[in-house]
Amino acid sequence: MLMLFLPLMSASLARAQAKKPAATESDVSTEVVAHDGDAIFSSQVSFTFSVKNRLDAEQSGTLSYLVTTEKGERVAEKRVNVNIGAYANKDVDFDIPALAPGFYKINFMINVSDYDDTTIRAFGIRPKEIQSQYARPADFDEFWQKAKDDLAKVKPNFKLTPVPKKSTSDRNVFEIQMQSLDNYTIRGWLTVPKTKNPHRKFAVLLGLPGYQVDLDPIVGSDDDLAIITLNTRGQGTSRGPIDTRRDEFISYKLEDKDRYVMRGVIMDCVRAIDFVYSQPNLIHDNILVSGGSMGGYLALAVAGVDKRVNLCSAQNPILCDIRGLVNEVDWPITSIKKYVATQPGLTLEKALSNLDYYDGKNFAQNINCSTLVGIGLLDPFAPPNNEYATFNLIPGKKKIMVFKNLGHEISGKYKEWEGRWMRDTFALF
Amino acid sequence: MKFRKANLKYLIAVIGLLFSLHQKSYADGFPLRPGRLLLNPSVTYFFANKGWDSLRILRPFPANGQFTSTTFTLSAEYGISRRWSVVAMLPYVSNTYQQTGYSSSTRGLTDLETGIRYYLANINYIYYFMLQGTVITPMYVNNPGLGYGLTGAELKLSFAGSGHLFGANDYFTIEDGIRQYFGTQGPWQDRYSATFGLSLDHKFQNQISVSFGGFYSVSDFKKFNVNPALDKNFAFNQVSLSYGHSFSKEFSVFVSAGTFVSGRNTGDGSNVSLSLILRPFK
Numbered sequence: 089m090l091m092l093f094l095p096l097m098s099a100s101l102a103r104a105q106a107k108k109p110a111a112t113e114s115d116v117s118t119e120v121v122a123h124d125g126d127a128i129f130s131s132q133v134s135f136t137f138s139v140k141n142r143l144d145a146e147q148s149g150t151l152s153y154l155v156t157t158e159k160g161e162r163v164a165e166k167r168v169n170v171n172i173g174a175y176a177n178k179d180v181d182f183d184i185p186a187l188a189p190g191f192y193k194i195n196f197m198i199n200v201s202d203y204d205d206t207t208i209r210a211f212g213i214r215p216k217e218i219q220s221q222y223a224r225p226a227d228f229d230e231f232w233q234k235a236k237d238d239l240a241k242v243k244p245n246f247k248l249t250p251v252p253k254k255s256t257s258d259r260n261v262f263e264i265q266m267q268s269l270d271n272y273t274i275r276g277w278l279t280v281p282k283t284k285n286p287h288r289k290f291a292v293l294l295g296l297p298g299y300q301v302d303l304d305p306i307v308g309s310d311d312d313l314a315i316i317t318l319n320t321r322g323q324g325t326s327r328g329p330i331d332t333r334r335d336e337f338i339s340y341k342l343e344d345k346d347r348y349v350m351r352g353v354i355m356d357c358v359r360a361i362d363f364v365y366s367q368p369n370l371i372h373d374n375i376l377v378s379g380g381s382m383g384g385y386l387a388l389a390v391a392g393v394d395k396r397v398n399l400c401s402a403q404n405p406i407l408c409d410i411r412g413l414v415n416e417v418d419w420p421i422t423s424i425k426k427y428v429a430t431q432p433g434l435t436l437e438k439a440l441s442n443l444d445y446y447d448g449k450n451f452a453q454n455i456n457c458s459t460l461v462g463i464g465l466l467d468p469f470a471p472p473n474n475e476y477a478t479f480n481l482i483p484g485k486k487k488i489m490v491f492k493n494l495g496h497e498i499s500g501k502y503k504e505w506e507g508r509w510m511r512d513t514f515a516l517f
Numbered sequence: 518m519k520f521r522k523a524n525l526k527y528l529i530a531v532i533g534l535l536f537s538l539h540q541k542s543y544a545d546g547f548p549l550r551p552g553r554l555l556l557n558p559s560v561t562y563f564f565a566n567k568g569w570d571s572l573r574i575l576r577p578f579p580a581n582g583q584f585t586s587t588t589f590t591l592s593a594e595y596g597i598s599r600r601w602s603v604v605a606m607l608p609y610v611s612n613t614y615q616q617t618g619y620s621s622s623t624r625g626l627t628d629l630e631t632g633i634r635y636y637l638a639n640i641n642y643i644y645y646f647m648l649q650g651t652v653i654t655p656m657y658v659n660n661p662g663l664g665y666g667l668t669g670a671e672l673k674l675s676f677a678g679s680g681h682l683f684g685a686n687d688y689f690t691i692e693d694g695i696r697q698y699f700g701t702q703g704p705w706q707d708r709y710s711a712t713f714g715l716s717l718d719h720k721f722q723n724q725i726s727v728s729f730g731g732f733y734s735v736s737d738f739k740k741f742n743v744n745p746a747l748d749k750n751f752a753f754n755q756v757s758l759s760y761g762h763s764f765s766k767e768f769s770v771f772v773s774a775g776t777f778v779s780g781r782n783t784g785d786g787s788n789v790s791l792s793l794i795l796r797p798f799k
Contacts, residue, residue: 505641505642508641508642508643509642511642512639512642515548515550515551515596515598515599516550517547517548517549517550517596
């Protein structure tokens with residue numbers, strides 16, 4: 089499975105700690121089942137909370153749930169008393185009172201004689217109705233047209249260097265070097281299937297990097313696909329003049345929207361599309377951009393500003409509906425606030441107004457190519473409300489895959505679907 | 518990384534052999550890559566020494582009669598675009614009927630089939646719907662031993678898919694074609710088939726498949742002929758088993774054996790086939 093991003097931290101949030109060590113999970117176990125496969129409900133929300141008591145003693149106490157908004161506001165809770173006999177099972181159905189469209193967190197708690205535990209889940213109600221409350225800057229398109237115009241003034245000087253040491257029996261590996269916005273040198277990797285046909289052309293997967301990830305060449309065994317992995321400025325082999333500490337990259341030069349690091353990063357992605365178009369052995373209208381976390385965000389951004397992208401695949405994209413992230417997530421808001429605190433004259437509002445030009449949702453409305461988005465309902469960095477607020481704005485053909493028990497990650501099912509979708513669209517039958 | 522391919526195309530083209538005696542269609546349910554040519558030469562041997570009458574009673578051919586047929590077929594498909602491909606099939610047959618004191622044989626090109634296939638839709642890029650229109654053109658004149666001698670047309674719908682079963686890759690194809698031969702007593706036919714196959718390894722190098730299919734043919738001409746290809750008002754069902762091995766992505770070999778299991782007004786026979794799948798241009 090291709091994972092172009094590394095989770096920023098462990099996102100296994102599904103289970104909290106057991107407080108009473110007297111009993112272990114093998115003695116008393118719980119299971120929570122949403123009465124909808126994806127935990128996405130149209131109206132009535134209901135779960136079954138099941139308990140298995142494998143102890144030879146009756147367990148008395150309570151089963152309860154607590155529903156909160158993504159920002160932690162309590163909206164519903166209920167507690168029921170239970171007596172679970174020795175070696176017995178107990179199922180309790182919880183029907184949650186009607187709630188407004190959106191995503192909610194729900195904690196299921198068991199507090200019985202010998203066992204305490206909390207299971208954390210999330211659910212959504214009519215997510216297609218979720219809309220961002222924040223407007224897009226009126227000059228958003230002009231802003232990015234100016235960025236592309238500035239990029240066009242930089243001669244790319246594409247340089248392709250074979251790297252035999254990294255090549256495999258069925259793929260050649262090249263290092264890519266090119267000049268991007270502000271004449272910044274960026275690098276990446278291209279791997280191309282070996283072929284005896286000198287006229288063979290390949291569809292392209294452009295893999296975009298997660299936050300502060302150093303992407304290596306991807307070789308794999310797919311003989312129909314050229315794979316580019318791009319290290320945008322400030323990351324991996326493209327660090328160069330932008331060489332920040334890990335947590336400072338996200339806010340680098342945020343005080344000026346025309347100098348914010350993401351302007352160059354996004355233009356680096358556009359330059360990579362330029363590179364594809366410069367290569368005669370690559371099919372110029374078969375370009376899939378794909379990435380996770382920041383790579384997912386970049387996939388949305390480049391598909392929004394560059395119509396040459398044919399397919400967009402964004403997994404857990406960060407920086408979506410950014411103003412809605414304030415007081416909702418820890419990262420990246422804490423890093424931004426920290427930066428604001430160190431910059432004279434910079435306020436959070438000013439930072440957010442600059443970030444309006446970099447909000448994933450504002451790129452989303454310009455995406456016309458077919459788009460696939462994957463989200464985890466327990467994602468602490470890319471919460472489902474924000475992801476849906478972005479997804480709902482995409483005007484073109486689109487699909488979202490929801491993973492109800494995952495955090496900042498997607499499952500292999502996403503990659504399988506992505507592969508079939510790409511192959512069908514590019515007619516790689 | 519590896520995006521899993523829908524390369525079943527090259528592995529199950531052999532199911533067209535199911536009805537190899539009956540001017541088989543080049544049957545397949547998956548789309549073909551644009552610019553790609555698929556060639557499928559095959560040879561089939563058919564033997565029958567008994568047949569079902571109009572009341573479905575199975576009887577030996579009179580006077581120890583036996584009908585044998587060897588068919589050489591070249592089928593081809595070429596991908597034009599993501600949704601469109603063209604197909605063609607040309608069989609050459611050598612038929613012999615022998616009974617005590619009598620023998621006859623005939624050989625020659627039979628009915629050329631040319632068609633166009635359209636990729637209608639898919640479900641989750643796993644299940645595919647294809648529609649094919651085919652024109653049947655006799656390549657002989659005044660030789661009733663080779664076929665009806667009538668121009669015909671067929672419209673066929675295919676449904677195919679792939680998945681995983683018991684840890685192996687599997688696939689299926691279901692097809693139904695409605696064919697009309699034009700002219701006096703030209704039959705109307707329903708040709709149907711279902712195939713299920715399993716790959717025996719993860720690289721699709723070896724696979725087996727079982728098929729069930731049949732014809733239902735209606736015509737005012739109801740006379741029985743020992744050559745099933747010449748009957749017009751008849752029905753039969755057939756089962757077959759195939760094994761395929763891919764030596765490379767460009768070259769695969771299939772062997773197949775089938776037998777009729779029920780019928781009306783047609784011979785009861787069995788066949789064995791050898792088929793090659795060639796993909797000359799990658």
